[in-house]
Amino acid sequence: xxxxxxxxxxxxxxxxxxxxxxxxxxxxxxxxxxxxxxxxxxxxxxxxxxxxxxxxxxxxxxxxxxxxxxxxxxxxxxxxxxxxxxxx
Amino acid sequence: xxxxxxxxxxxxxxxxxxxxxxxxxxxxxxxxxxxxxxxxxxxxxxxxxxxxxxxxxxxxxxxxxxxxxxxxxxxxxxxxxxxxxxxxxxxxxxxxxxxxxxxxxxxxxxxxxxxxxxxxxxxxxxxxxxxxxxxxxxxxxxxxxxxxxxxxxxxxxxxxxxxxxxxxxxxxxxxxxxxxxxxxxxxxxxxxxxxxxxxxxxxxxxxxxxxxxxxxxxxxxxxxxxxxxxxxxxxxxxxxxxxxxxxxxxxxxxxxxxxxxxxxxxxxxxxxxxxxxxxxxxxxxxxxxxxxxxxxxxxxxxxxxxxxxxxxxxxxxxxxxxxxxxxxxxxxxxxxxxxxxxxxxxxxxxxxxxxxxxxxxxxxxxxxxxxxxxxxxxxxxxxxxxxxxxxxxxxxxxxxxxxxxxxxxxxxxxxxxxxxxxxxxxxxxxxxxxxxxxxxxxxxxxxxxxxxxxxxxxxxxxxxxxxxxxxxxxxxxxxxxxxxxxxxxxxxxxxxxxx
Numbered sequence: 001x002x003x004x005x006x007x008x009x010x011x012x013x014x015x016x017x018x019x020x021x022x023x024x025x026x027x028x029x030x031x032x033x034x035x036x037x038x039x040x041x042x043x044x045x046x047x048x049x050x051x052x053x054x055x056x057x058x059x060x061x062x063x064x065x066x067x068x069x070x071x072x073x074x075x076x077x078x079x080x081x082x083x084x085x086x087x088x
Numbered sequence: 089x090x091x092x093x094x095x096x097x098x099x100x101x102x103x104x105x106x107x108x109x110x111x112x113x114x115x116x117x118x119x120x121x122x123x124x125x126x127x128x129x130x131x132x133x134x135x136x137x138x139x140x141x142x143x144x145x146x147x148x149x150x151x152x153x154x155x156x157x158x159x160x161x162x163x164x165x166x167x168x169x170x171x172x173x174x175x176x177x178x179x180x181x182x183x184x185x186x187x188x189x190x191x192x193x194x195x196x197x198x199x200x201x202x203x204x205x206x207x208x209x210x211x212x213x214x215x216x217x218x219x220x221x222x223x224x225x226x227x228x229x230x231x232x233x234x235x236x237x238x239x240x241x242x243x244x245x246x247x248x249x250x251x252x253x254x255x256x257x258x259x260x261x262x263x264x265x266x267x268x269x270x271x272x273x274x275x276x277x278x279x280x281x282x283x284x285x286x287x288x289x290x291x292x293x294x295x296x297x298x299x300x301x302x303x304x305x306x307x308x309x310x311x312x313x314x315x316x317x318x319x320x321x322x323x324x325x326x327x328x329x330x331x332x333x334x335x336x337x338x339x340x341x342x343x344x345x346x347x348x349x350x351x352x353x354x355x356x357x358x359x360x361x362x363x364x365x366x367x368x369x370x371x372x373x374x375x376x377x378x379x380x381x382x383x384x385x386x387x388x389x390x391x392x393x394x395x396x397x398x399x400x401x402x403x404x405x406x407x408x409x410x411x412x413x414x415x416x417x418x419x420x421x422x423x424x425x426x427x428x429x430x431x432x433x434x435x436x437x438x439x440x441x442x443x444x445x446x447x448x449x450x451x452x453x454x455x456x457x458x459x460x461x462x463x464x465x466x467x468x469x470x471x472x473x474x475x476x477x478x479x480x481x482x483x484x485x486x487x488x489x490x491x492x493x494x495x496x497x498x499x500x501x502x503x504x505x506x507x508x509x510x511x512x513x514x515x516x517x518x519x520x521x522x523x524x525x526x527x528x529x530x531x532x533x534x535x536x537x538x539x540x541x542x543x544x545x546x547x548x549x550x551x552x553x554x555x556x557x558x559x560x561x562x563x564x565x566x567x568x569x570x571x572x573x574x575x576x577x578x579x580x581x582x583x584x585x586x587x
Contacts, residue, residue: 006201009515015181022177033316034323041315049300053315057166061368064173068180068361075354
């Protein structure tokens with residue numbers, strides 16, 4: 001509660017954009033469950049047991065990994081970095 | 089499951105115990121200081137920490153519960169998986185780097201950095217204890233059921249065995265032993281899931297389409313098993329569950345502690361990326377292959393089903409039945425051992441988090457006001473481990489019979505409502521006041537726990553009442569905004585106290 005305490009952390013703007021994008025994509029995916037279940041049930045080809053739902057599920061696991069890689073690929077450790085000065 | 093005990097399973101069961109105790113022995117020889125016990129001295133490599141974080145996320149609830157839930161709820165079981173990936177992104181974007189920069193032992197250290205530490209530590213510790221004990225219940229249930237099937241010994245004794253082991257791991261080996269056990273278990277789990285998936289796909293000509301078609305033909309839900317709707321959640325409950333998991337993971341104390349085990353913030357962020365890759369691949373195996381395969385090979389199999397059409401040992405044991413059907417006693421023993429190792433590793437991590445909240449946050453920094461020697465703190469930590477073990481055993485026995493993945497959803501609600509708001513607002517919102525943070529954390533904790541108690545999962549299923557007071561099984565959609573709003577309002581009303 002005094003001025004000697006550290007200030008707030010700097011916001012990582014690039015990371016924030018990616019995070020919001022990932023959140024919105026996930027929300028859209030889940031929204032399809034309730035807004036367009038028939039679309040999810042579409043077979044990938046006539047007579048197939050595999051459906052659009054499977055493809056979207058795989059993307060739901062794979063896309064966040066790619067986004068995480070994008071977010072962290074330029075990270076480098078600055079030896080002078082401190083709690084107050086850092087901004088990744 | 090057959091009542092006969094598998095010699096392979098028993099042998100591997102003891103191999104797991106011996107190996108983890110050996111790890112603990114070597115870790116104990118390197119764990120002397122408080123920093124060693126709480127954070128492995130910050131000496132863990134990012135790739136090791138990534139696998140360990142993945143191990144924390146891939147609990148028995150994921151492996152046993154995920155495959156078991158797919159058996160009756162199908163595609164809807166993914167509601168417990170994909171929000172975890174979003175939660176990991178949030179950890180990467182907002183939490184990992186700032187947490188590591190604080191360079192302490194618990195998430196309360198980060199939350200208290202800008203504010204008056206004593207009240208913040210109290211609310212943070214209480215939240216951490218609520219989350220970790222709820223998680224312990226889920227893990228104890230999985231462990232009790234597994235050992236009961238393996239040995240035919242009573243559930244209660246099985247829970248006691250796990251409780252004793254987790255206390256030994258953590259009290260002597262601290263975070264180093266916990267990390268090594270978690271790292272080893274994560275590799276075994278991914279390998280086990282891959283082998284089981286390979287064998288399942290081999291039965292269907294390595295064709296996912298054939299696997300899904302045969303599953304639809306065998307299961308009473310047909311192709312609907314591979315479509316949303318199996319859990320029967322309302323839209324509100326579904327959104328609430330996703331919010332709880334997505335924002336609960338960045339508030340899980342035992343995962344947040346892992347950011348202190350690496351040397352710098354970049355290493356903490358790299359750990360997250362590695363953990364996401366491991367978790368994503370495992371989710372694919374569990375939900376896209378093993379879930380449908382379990383429904384195919386276990387349904388109507390007399391070796392796995394009871395006479396009244398239920399799975400022997402409960403739905404959480406579908407993975408083990410499938411292993412025995414596809415790979416005989418050897419694979420059954422291996423998968424059972426992997427599942428057991430999974431439980432032991434996760435309960436060890438939870439014990440570290442709970443014991444740290446008791447010894448570091450409550451005793452050393454609240455009760456003793458920081459005036460405590462390192463030797464005293466390590467002693468208190470070890471005593472706290474014993475206390476956590478006793479409480480964990482008691483809760484594991486009291487909650488016997490609940491679905492473990494469902495319990496996991498509940499604990500995420502508490503983490504999202506009580507831990508996450510305090511942590512993220514204290515790090516990023518300059519106008520937050522101590523009283524605002526305490527109010528928000530208290531509201532989040534009280535509302536999430538309270539709504540769970542008066543909701544269907546406790547009020548009806550545990551306490552035996554006919555109807556819940558609140559017909560909402562996932563409370564995060566109410567408790568999470570309530571925590572943030574109360575925190576903001578009270579902080580704005582108490583700005584004069586900030587300076």
